[in-house]
Structure formats: C-alpha cells, structure tokens
Amino acid sequence: MLSTSEENYLKSIYHLELLNSKGASTNAIAKKMNTKASSVTDMVKKLSEKELVVYKKYQGVQLSKKGKKIAVYLVRKHRLWECFLVDKLDFTWDEVHDIAEQLEHVKSDDLVDKLDKFLGFPTVDPHGDPIPDKNGNITKRKRIQLSNLEVNQESILLGLKDSSDEFLRYLDKNEISIGQKITVLAKEPFDNSLTIKVGKKKMLISQKAAHNLYLLEK
Amino acid sequence: MLSTSEENYLKSIYHLELLNSKGASTNAIAKKMNTKASSVTDMVKKLSEKELVVYKKYQGVQLSKKGKKIAVYLVRKHRLWECFLVDKLDFTWDEVHDIAEQLEHVKSDDLVDKLDKFLGFPTVDPHGDPIPDKNGNITKRKRIQLSNLEVNQESILLGLKDSSDEFLRYLDKNEISIGQKITVLAKEPFDNSLTIKVGKKKMLISQKAAHNLYLLEK
DNA sequence: ATATATTTTTAGCCTTACCTAAATATTTAT
C-alpha cells in the first residue's frame, strides 16, 4: 500500500513524462511538487527500490510499467471525482481540483467502479481531460491549439492546456466552455491576437489564451 | 489544520465519552484505536496543548468545547458519506464504514454542505445513527433496547448498538432492517431469548442480539 | 579545453506518529 506522498510523486512524474518523453528531472519534480530537490532524490530512491520508477543517479526518472499503471489509476480517480463534484454537487470547474487531490487517495477499488457507474461512465472530466477507463486505456483525440487554427476554420473546443483557476475564470467571464463551436475570423499579425466567433458571439483573444485552448483536429 | 491522526483521536474520545461521561482513559483510547497506551499519552499531551482536550496526568481526558465541535463535525462527515455510499452508490450497510473512515478526513466545508444538500439533508445514516446538523446539533430520540421491551409491545427499529459487519450481516440474513415494526411475542425465562414479529415474519432472537437493537420508546 | 553555472546528491537535522521496556502512580485485594 502506497502513501499519499508516494502516490503524488508517481502522478507528478507521469504528468512530466507527458511533456518530456525522456523522463522527469529531479528539479522538474521538485518544482511541480513544491518541494526541494533533495527531498525528491530521497523519494525517487525509495520508488526505485519498490520498482515503480527507473532511476539512474543524475539521469532523472521514468515510470516503470507498474508505476505508470498506478499513476494512470490516480488520474482516473482524480477526474472521476471532478466529474462528481461538478455534475452532482454543482461545484464550478475552478473549485474542484484541490478537493479531487484529496479524494483521489481514498483506497477502495469498489468505490471507483461504483462512482464510475453512478456518473454514467464519463470519458472526459470538467476540464475536457480524458478519463482513463478501468483498464487504464486513454482515448486520445486529435487536437490542435486555437493559435494554430486556420482563418475561417471552425472547430469544437475539446480541452485546455492550462487549467489554472485564473484561466478557468477568464473563460467563464467570456462565456467560453468545453464543447462549443469556435471559428477564427481574423489573425492580427502584429501580436498574433485572434478575432474569433464563440457560439454566436464575436470576441478578441490574445495569443497566450489561444495557446491554451485545444480544438478538435479534423 | 489537524492531521488525520489527531482527528481520529478526537473522534475516538468523543465516542468513549458517550459511553462514560467522566471522560476517556488512556487504555480505553489505546484499545479503541488499536495502538499502545504510550502513544496515546503522547498524543493526548499534544491535543491538550492545542486545547482540544482537558488532560490531567493519570486522570484521563475529556474533550474541550473546541475539541467536541471538531469531533461532532467528523461524525457528521462520516455519516453523510455513509449515506452517499449506500443511497447513491448502492453499497450495502456492512461495506461503508472503512471507506467513510477515509472520506471523513477530506478537508472542504463546502464539500460537506453540498453533499448534505445533494443527499436531501438526511437525519440518520444507514445504521440508524443520527447525523449532526450544520451547527452540530444532534436530534436525540428516546430509545429502548429490544431486550427491555414488554411482551406484546410494538415498536419501530431505530438503530443498532453494535454495528459490526457480522451483526449487520446477521440482520440482513434475517431480513431485519431499520424502520421496521417489531413486536415481542414471548420471552423465554431460561435464556432470555425472545420470540418476535418483524414485519410479517415470526422469529427467535437471542438476548445478545436483542441487546443490540434500539427501538423507539414511546 | 577550461572555467563557470547549474543540477543533483549527500550529510546531518527536524517533526510526526508510532513502538518497547522501565519507572511510577493508582486501584484493588488481603
């Protein structure tokens, strides 16, 4: 049985590996987990002894098969609980992350299965992120950043790159939500800002914001 | 912010105080928490410094007002989660305790309020135990053990003294559940066993089992 | 190629929450 701390390390390494397939560096893990590099070294040694990661001194870590399975299961639990909080308890999407961080560590496989069923086997969480199924399979959708969409192309908002509370509230304020149709009407060459149509509304969006929106790539 | 361990101590002391209003002894706490008396002494000193319990060496502990408030809130959370697990996720009443033991430590007042609302503000948990309201008030119902009911008196099953999984499954097997009408048909003087009518069924019940059933006292 | 900067590890400490064994206080029995 893993501790909450061990579980959090595995999940962080998993997310870092998605960004950099070579593995996760000590410093990157430390930054992500708000801790010190020396603490990371300690923990990584322990995870390595348990064969949950592959670690070579000074070379960073990668998850082992066993470690990845646990990490994906944690992601599954996190996202299922986020669905529960938003769909059933009426939380907003910027309120659920910290609570799901706690709930994901509750130990009961039965609970996860029954929660999944109760929610109707959702495939994406409130932020548009995919929910791994019972076997750990994740459906990958082809997606493209809004900033890379051609002018006059229409697509559907699938998910977010940055799910920070600030960005979520920016989207709320501008009535942008997952599943909406978005069309690029014009690109401003000077600052790469975009004029877009979201639903029926026209609006201006910065390059930075456009970078953070993933659309369905057809 | 209290640790899970500190919270568990407060809850155990609370339950022990309900049995013995003078307070909880070191040994009683150790037994209840499956730990050693010396560990209890350590923790009790810490809780005393935080003014959550009143502690005098060799004299056991009582919860302070502050400590009791926290303990009651934990009981509230535990029982709300048990309702969720049984009513929404279709767990049986003998499966929910250990999961609720974990869920009760999730930190979010908002979560508790919203869960309460989602469940329709329940007043009792699946075992018939009362759920403290938002202000910590617990509705006390007059109740009497089945073993103390007069012959030919009818009453309603309110709750259980012993909620062990074995007893819960004994009740399931005999189709006895919270809310049912029960009448004592006869008492056997030799072993104090009872012939009772539960719903429409007649059955024999031992003194031990009858001790564990609380009925509404009119 | 060498010097400098950055990253990572090691060494040594701290706190929490446990433990065992020994000492001390309290309770119970004679």
Added chain:
DNA sequence: ATAAATATTTAGGTAAGGCTAAAAATATAT
C-alpha cells in the same frame, strides 16, 4: 494498612517525509 495488580507515564528508539548546507557531477560558455 500493606501488598499485589493494573494503569499510566517516561525514556529512548524507529521510519516517513520533509528541510538546509555542502559536496559532487553535469551542462554551458568562453
């Protein structure tokens, strides 16, 4: 009232998961 039994506390130790500061390895710049 004293002895024996029981309950509680103290002393000293462990493992987990943090930390800082110093040492060592690796990466970068000249």
